Amino acid sequence: MRKHRNWLIGFGLGIMLGASMLQLINTAREQTEGVAMTRDQLDAQAKEQGLLLLTDKELQQRLDEAVSSSVPSKGKAGEESDQPPASPSSSKGVAPVTEPTEPSASVPTEPDAPVVSPSNDKVTLYIGAGMSLTEVAESLQKLGIVDDSKDFIEQARPIAKKMNVGNAIFTGKPTYEQIIAELVRKKR
CATH class of the missing domain: 3.30.1490.480 (Endolytic murein transglycosylase)
Structure with a gap:
Protein backbone atom coordinates (compact mmCIF):
# COMPACT_ATOMS: atom_id res chain seq x y z
CA MET A 1 0.00 0.00 0.00
CA ARG A 2 2.80 2.39 0.88
CA LYS A 3 4.56 1.92 -2.41
CA HIS A 4 1.45 2.96 -4.40
CA ARG A 5 0.67 5.94 -2.18
CA ASN A 6 1.56 8.66 -4.75
CA TRP A 7 -0.46 6.87 -7.42
CA LEU A 8 -3.52 6.62 -5.15
CA ILE A 9 -3.30 10.30 -4.18
CA GLY A 10 -3.08 11.32 -7.84
CA PHE A 11 -5.98 9.03 -8.76
CA GLY A 12 -8.17 10.45 -5.97
CA LEU A 13 -7.35 14.04 -6.90
CA GLY A 14 -8.12 13.28 -10.54
CA ILE A 15 -11.53 11.89 -9.65
CA MET A 16 -12.34 14.95 -7.51
CA LEU A 17 -11.17 17.37 -10.20
CA GLY A 18 -13.15 15.52 -12.88
CA ALA A 19 -16.32 15.55 -10.77
CA SER A 20 -15.92 19.27 -10.11
CA MET A 21 -15.46 20.02 -13.82
CA LEU A 22 -18.50 17.91 -14.71
CA GLN A 23 -20.61 19.80 -12.16
CA LEU A 24 -19.47 23.16 -13.60
CA ILE A 25 -20.32 22.02 -17.12
CA ASN A 26 -23.79 20.85 -16.05
CA THR A 27 -24.45 24.11 -14.22
CA ALA A 28 -23.41 26.18 -17.23
CA ARG A 29 -25.56 24.06 -19.55
CA GLU A 30 -28.62 24.52 -17.31
CA GLN A 31 -28.18 28.29 -17.35
CA THR A 32 -27.91 28.50 -21.14
CA GLU A 33 -30.82 26.14 -21.84
CA GLY A 34 -33.45 28.54 -20.50
CA VAL A 35 -36.96 28.13 -21.84
CA ALA A 36 -38.11 31.04 -23.99
CA MET A 37 -40.75 33.15 -22.26
CA THR A 38 -43.95 34.27 -23.88
CA ARG A 39 -44.93 37.94 -24.04
CA ASP A 40 -47.53 37.36 -21.29
CA GLN A 41 -44.92 35.82 -18.98
CA LEU A 42 -42.54 38.72 -19.63
CA ASP A 43 -45.33 41.23 -18.93
CA ALA A 44 -46.19 39.44 -15.67
CA GLN A 45 -42.59 39.47 -14.46
CA ALA A 46 -42.17 43.11 -15.46
CA LYS A 47 -45.37 44.02 -13.60
CA GLU A 48 -44.09 42.25 -10.46
CA GLN A 49 -40.99 44.43 -10.54
CA GLY A 50 -42.88 47.61 -11.31
CA LEU A 51 -41.76 47.85 -14.94
CA LEU A 52 -43.64 48.25 -18.20
CA LEU A 53 -42.67 46.42 -21.38
CA LEU A 54 -43.26 48.26 -24.64
CA THR A 55 -42.76 47.20 -28.24
CA ASP A 56 -40.73 49.46 -30.50
CA LYS A 57 -43.92 50.78 -32.06
CA GLU A 58 -45.51 51.57 -28.67
CA LEU A 59 -42.30 53.24 -27.46
CA GLN A 60 -42.05 55.42 -30.57
CA GLN A 61 -45.73 56.36 -30.22
CA ARG A 62 -45.24 57.40 -26.58
CA LEU A 63 -42.12 59.37 -27.47
CA ASP A 64 -43.97 61.19 -30.24
CA GLU A 65 -46.85 61.97 -27.86
CA ALA A 66 -44.46 63.29 -25.21
CA VAL A 67 -42.59 65.44 -27.72
CA SER A 68 -45.77 66.84 -29.23
CA SER A 69 -47.27 67.61 -25.81
CA SER A 70 -44.11 69.34 -24.59
CA VAL A 71 -43.81 71.68 -27.59
CA PRO A 72 -46.40 74.46 -27.15
CA SER A 73 -47.84 76.25 -30.18
CA LYS A 74 -49.28 79.78 -30.41
CA GLY A 75 -52.74 78.43 -31.22
CA LYS A 76 -53.23 79.61 -34.81
CA ALA A 77 -52.56 77.35 -37.74
CA GLY A 78 -49.64 78.55 -39.80
CA GLU A 79 -47.82 80.33 -36.97
CA GLU A 80 -44.63 78.85 -35.64
CA SER A 81 -44.07 77.92 -32.02
CA ASP A 82 -41.66 79.72 -29.70
CA GLN A 83 -39.38 76.69 -29.49
CA PRO A 84 -37.44 75.02 -32.28
CA PRO A 85 -38.84 71.72 -33.58
CA ALA A 86 -37.74 68.60 -31.74
CA SER A 87 -34.81 66.85 -33.34
CA PRO A 88 -35.23 63.23 -34.44
CA SER A 89 -33.81 60.60 -32.14
CA SER A 90 -30.20 59.65 -32.68
CA SER A 91 -28.89 56.29 -33.82
CA LYS A 92 -28.16 55.34 -30.20
CA GLY A 93 -31.87 55.22 -29.41
CA VAL A 94 -31.82 58.31 -27.20
CA ALA A 95 -35.10 60.18 -26.98
CA PRO A 96 -35.24 63.72 -28.34
CA VAL A 97 -34.52 66.39 -25.74
CA THR A 98 -36.74 69.44 -25.36
CA GLU A 99 -36.30 72.53 -23.23
CA PRO A 100 -36.25 71.65 -19.52
CA THR A 101 -39.22 72.80 -17.47
CA GLU A 102 -36.94 73.96 -14.69
CA PRO A 103 -34.36 76.50 -15.85
CA SER A 104 -31.78 75.36 -13.27
CA ALA A 105 -31.66 71.68 -14.29
Whole structure:
Protein backbone atom coordinates (compact mmCIF):
# COMPACT_ATOMS: atom_id res chain seq x y z
CA MET A 1 0.00 0.00 0.00
CA ARG A 2 2.80 2.39 0.88
CA LYS A 3 4.56 1.92 -2.41
CA HIS A 4 1.45 2.96 -4.40
CA ARG A 5 0.67 5.94 -2.18
CA ASN A 6 1.56 8.66 -4.75
CA TRP A 7 -0.46 6.87 -7.42
CA LEU A 8 -3.52 6.62 -5.15
CA ILE A 9 -3.30 10.30 -4.18
CA GLY A 10 -3.08 11.32 -7.84
CA PHE A 11 -5.98 9.03 -8.76
CA GLY A 12 -8.17 10.45 -5.97
CA LEU A 13 -7.35 14.04 -6.90
CA GLY A 14 -8.12 13.28 -10.54
CA ILE A 15 -11.53 11.89 -9.65
CA MET A 16 -12.34 14.95 -7.51
CA LEU A 17 -11.17 17.37 -10.20
CA GLY A 18 -13.15 15.52 -12.88
CA ALA A 19 -16.32 15.55 -10.77
CA SER A 20 -15.92 19.27 -10.11
CA MET A 21 -15.46 20.02 -13.82
CA LEU A 22 -18.50 17.91 -14.71
CA GLN A 23 -20.61 19.80 -12.16
CA LEU A 24 -19.47 23.16 -13.60
CA ILE A 25 -20.32 22.02 -17.12
CA ASN A 26 -23.79 20.85 -16.05
CA THR A 27 -24.45 24.11 -14.22
CA ALA A 28 -23.41 26.18 -17.23
CA ARG A 29 -25.56 24.06 -19.55
CA GLU A 30 -28.62 24.52 -17.31
CA GLN A 31 -28.18 28.29 -17.35
CA THR A 32 -27.91 28.50 -21.14
CA GLU A 33 -30.82 26.14 -21.84
CA GLY A 34 -33.45 28.54 -20.50
CA VAL A 35 -36.96 28.13 -21.84
CA ALA A 36 -38.11 31.04 -23.99
CA MET A 37 -40.75 33.15 -22.26
CA THR A 38 -43.95 34.27 -23.88
CA ARG A 39 -44.93 37.94 -24.04
CA ASP A 40 -47.53 37.36 -21.29
CA GLN A 41 -44.92 35.82 -18.98
CA LEU A 42 -42.54 38.72 -19.63
CA ASP A 43 -45.33 41.23 -18.93
CA ALA A 44 -46.19 39.44 -15.67
CA GLN A 45 -42.59 39.47 -14.46
CA ALA A 46 -42.17 43.11 -15.46
CA LYS A 47 -45.37 44.02 -13.60
CA GLU A 48 -44.09 42.25 -10.46
CA GLN A 49 -40.99 44.43 -10.54
CA GLY A 50 -42.88 47.61 -11.31
CA LEU A 51 -41.76 47.85 -14.94
CA LEU A 52 -43.64 48.25 -18.20
CA LEU A 53 -42.67 46.42 -21.38
CA LEU A 54 -43.26 48.26 -24.64
CA THR A 55 -42.76 47.20 -28.24
CA ASP A 56 -40.73 49.46 -30.50
CA LYS A 57 -43.92 50.78 -32.06
CA GLU A 58 -45.51 51.57 -28.67
CA LEU A 59 -42.30 53.24 -27.46
CA GLN A 60 -42.05 55.42 -30.57
CA GLN A 61 -45.73 56.36 -30.22
CA ARG A 62 -45.24 57.40 -26.58
CA LEU A 63 -42.12 59.37 -27.47
CA ASP A 64 -43.97 61.19 -30.24
CA GLU A 65 -46.85 61.97 -27.86
CA ALA A 66 -44.46 63.29 -25.21
CA VAL A 67 -42.59 65.44 -27.72
CA SER A 68 -45.77 66.84 -29.23
CA SER A 69 -47.27 67.61 -25.81
CA SER A 70 -44.11 69.34 -24.59
CA VAL A 71 -43.81 71.68 -27.59
CA PRO A 72 -46.40 74.46 -27.15
CA SER A 73 -47.84 76.25 -30.18
CA LYS A 74 -49.28 79.78 -30.41
CA GLY A 75 -52.74 78.43 -31.22
CA LYS A 76 -53.23 79.61 -34.81
CA ALA A 77 -52.56 77.35 -37.74
CA GLY A 78 -49.64 78.55 -39.80
CA GLU A 79 -47.82 80.33 -36.97
CA GLU A 80 -44.63 78.85 -35.64
CA SER A 81 -44.07 77.92 -32.02
CA ASP A 82 -41.66 79.72 -29.70
CA GLN A 83 -39.38 76.69 -29.49
CA PRO A 84 -37.44 75.02 -32.28
CA PRO A 85 -38.84 71.72 -33.58
CA ALA A 86 -37.74 68.60 -31.74
CA SER A 87 -34.81 66.85 -33.34
CA PRO A 88 -35.23 63.23 -34.44
CA SER A 89 -33.81 60.60 -32.14
CA SER A 90 -30.20 59.65 -32.68
CA SER A 91 -28.89 56.29 -33.82
CA LYS A 92 -28.16 55.34 -30.20
CA GLY A 93 -31.87 55.22 -29.41
CA VAL A 94 -31.82 58.31 -27.20
CA ALA A 95 -35.10 60.18 -26.98
CA PRO A 96 -35.24 63.72 -28.34
CA VAL A 97 -34.52 66.39 -25.74
CA THR A 98 -36.74 69.44 -25.36
CA GLU A 99 -36.30 72.53 -23.23
CA PRO A 100 -36.25 71.65 -19.52
CA THR A 101 -39.22 72.80 -17.47
CA GLU A 102 -36.94 73.96 -14.69
CA PRO A 103 -34.36 76.50 -15.85
CA SER A 104 -31.78 75.36 -13.27
CA ALA A 105 -31.66 71.68 -14.29
CA SER A 106 -29.84 70.24 -17.26
CA VAL A 107 -31.27 67.23 -19.10
CA PRO A 108 -28.89 64.44 -20.18
CA THR A 109 -28.81 63.43 -23.83
CA GLU A 110 -27.09 60.11 -23.19
CA PRO A 111 -27.84 57.44 -20.57
CA ASP A 112 -24.41 57.84 -18.98
CA ALA A 113 -24.40 61.64 -19.06
CA PRO A 114 -24.39 63.32 -15.65
CA VAL A 115 -27.36 65.28 -14.39
CA VAL A 116 -26.34 68.49 -12.66
CA SER A 117 -28.83 70.39 -10.56
CA PRO A 118 -27.19 73.48 -9.05
CA SER A 119 -30.26 74.39 -6.97
CA ASN A 120 -29.52 71.71 -4.37
CA ASP A 121 -25.89 71.07 -5.36
CA LYS A 122 -26.51 67.40 -6.17
CA VAL A 123 -24.69 65.63 -8.99
CA THR A 124 -25.87 62.34 -10.47
CA LEU A 125 -23.59 60.03 -12.43
CA TYR A 126 -24.92 56.94 -14.18
CA ILE A 127 -22.62 53.95 -13.66
CA GLY A 128 -23.18 51.67 -16.64
CA ALA A 129 -22.57 47.95 -16.83
CA GLY A 130 -18.96 47.27 -17.72
CA MET A 131 -17.67 50.76 -16.87
CA SER A 132 -14.11 50.66 -15.68
CA LEU A 133 -12.79 52.48 -12.64
CA THR A 134 -10.80 54.73 -14.99
CA GLU A 135 -13.96 55.77 -16.88
CA VAL A 136 -15.77 56.49 -13.61
CA ALA A 137 -12.82 58.49 -12.26
CA GLU A 138 -12.60 60.57 -15.45
CA SER A 139 -16.36 61.26 -15.30
CA LEU A 140 -16.05 62.28 -11.66
CA GLN A 141 -13.19 64.62 -12.54
CA LYS A 142 -15.23 66.20 -15.37
CA LEU A 143 -18.07 66.79 -12.89
CA GLY A 144 -15.69 68.38 -10.39
CA ILE A 145 -16.29 65.72 -7.74
CA VAL A 146 -12.62 64.71 -7.64
CA ASP A 147 -9.62 66.90 -8.43
CA ASP A 148 -7.20 64.19 -9.59
CA SER A 149 -8.56 61.07 -11.30
CA LYS A 150 -5.27 59.15 -10.92
CA ASP A 151 -5.22 59.76 -7.18
CA PHE A 152 -8.85 58.63 -6.91
CA ILE A 153 -8.09 55.48 -8.93
CA GLU A 154 -5.31 54.58 -6.48
CA GLN A 155 -7.66 55.06 -3.52
CA ALA A 156 -10.59 53.18 -5.11
CA ARG A 157 -8.69 50.30 -6.73
CA PRO A 158 -9.99 47.72 -4.17
CA ILE A 159 -13.62 48.42 -5.18
CA ALA A 160 -13.03 48.40 -8.95
CA LYS A 161 -14.98 45.16 -9.41
CA LYS A 162 -17.59 45.96 -6.73
CA MET A 163 -19.22 49.04 -8.32
CA ASN A 164 -22.98 48.67 -8.81
CA VAL A 165 -24.85 49.76 -11.93
CA GLY A 166 -27.21 52.70 -11.51
CA ASN A 167 -27.30 56.37 -10.59
CA ALA A 168 -24.70 57.49 -8.07
CA ILE A 169 -25.80 60.71 -6.34
CA PHE A 170 -23.21 63.08 -4.84
CA THR A 171 -23.93 66.16 -2.74
CA GLY A 172 -21.42 68.96 -2.39
CA LYS A 173 -17.74 67.98 -2.37
CA PRO A 174 -17.67 64.43 -0.91
CA THR A 175 -14.54 62.73 0.41
CA TYR A 176 -13.04 59.72 -1.37
CA GLU A 177 -14.59 57.43 1.26
CA GLN A 178 -18.05 58.90 0.62
CA ILE A 179 -17.58 58.56 -3.16
CA ILE A 180 -16.46 54.94 -2.80
CA ALA A 181 -19.42 54.17 -0.52
CA GLU A 182 -21.81 55.63 -3.11
CA LEU A 183 -20.22 53.65 -5.96
CA VAL A 184 -20.64 50.32 -4.16
CA ARG A 185 -24.11 51.15 -2.77
CA LYS A 186 -26.84 48.84 -4.08
CA LYS A 187 -28.91 50.87 -6.51
CA ARG A 188 -32.44 50.21 -7.80
